[in-house]
Structure formats: structure tokens, C-alpha cells
Amino acid sequence: MKKLILITLAALMAVSVFGQDENLRVLGQEEQRTGVEKGIWKINFLPISFSYELRVDEAMTVMIEPTFGFNVRNDGFVYFSPTVNLYYRYYYNFDKRNFKGKRTAKNSVNYIGAIMYFSFWNAAWSANTNSDDFIPYFGFGPVWGFQRNYRKHFSLGINLGPTISIGNTGIRPDAVVMLTLGFWLGK
DSSP: OOOHHHHHHHHHHHHHHHHHHHOOOOOOOTTSSSSSOOOEEEEEEEEEEEEEEEEEETEEOOOOOOEEEEETTTTTEEEEEEEEEEEEEEEEHHHHHHTOOOOOGGGEEEEEEEEEEEEEEOOOOOSSSSSGGGGGEEEEEEEEEEEEOTSSSSSEEEEEEEEEEEEEEEEEEHHHHEEEEEOOOOO
């Protein structure tokens, strides 16, 4: 009787293990990576920008991104606001995504890091519309985000985090909430 119970339990566990195995998708070498890519160029249409992400370590990159965006003040005034963003990113979930059979090529994983940005012309610091009130400002802070670079070269990214901004009127708390849509270049 004990042997029958043990054989039945062993058979049930084997069916359970092999049943879970079928749900995993096996991706090829092209789609799965265990570390970051050496360099990725992207052109984005939201915000209008281009970027280059450079590998500095197995799981770390530095990215520079000049953006050509528009801002809206509280009174509805819309104005051009060029900005340069500099990111440091530590990608942390290659193994988890690979285990689930999800694409990790082209740094399609989650990250934590830091952002520094410099806006060349921003009126958010003032209620006036004088040209003197469009001032440059600098900001920095930690970010969390994810990046997905799909097979057809489409790219999606999200950055979130609290920042500190420094302008002509002093220092203020700020935030980064950024959605990026574009296309990665190359093979």
C-alpha cells in the first residue's frame, strides 16, 4: 500500500513539473541576453529626441539623450524647451525575464538608476512670459524604469522618480514621469 501511494505521488509530481515546463517559451540567443548591449542608438518621436546608451559594465549603462520638447505652463502657454538628459542605469532582472521566456535583447529589462537633466529654456520657474523669464535649470535624482526594444525595432520606455531642480529662484522638489516611444537602430 505504501509503495502504491509513493508511486502515485511521484507520478503526480512528474506530471505537475512537466506541465509547468510546457508553459515556458524558449527564446533564441538573439532575443535573450544575460548582460547589457555594447551600444544602442534610438530615435524617439515621444518626446522628440535621439539617444545613445553605452555599456559601462555587465549590467550598467550610461545614456545621453538630447530632447526637443514642448512644455505647458499653468496658464496654458506652450513653449519650446530643449533639454539634455543623462542617465545611469543598472539593469536588474535579466534572469527573471529569461526564465519566463521573455525578450531581454537590446536591454529589454527593468532598471534603477539616476538622471541628470539640463533644460536650456524653461518658463516653469516663472509666471511671466518675458524672454528674461525663460531660464535654464538643472535637475537630478533617482529613477526606476523599464525599457522594451521589440523585434520590429519599436522601443518603449518608462522613467519614474523624484528629483531636485535648481533654477534662478532656488531649489525645489520635482519629479520625472516620462514615457518614451521610438525606434532602435541597427541590427
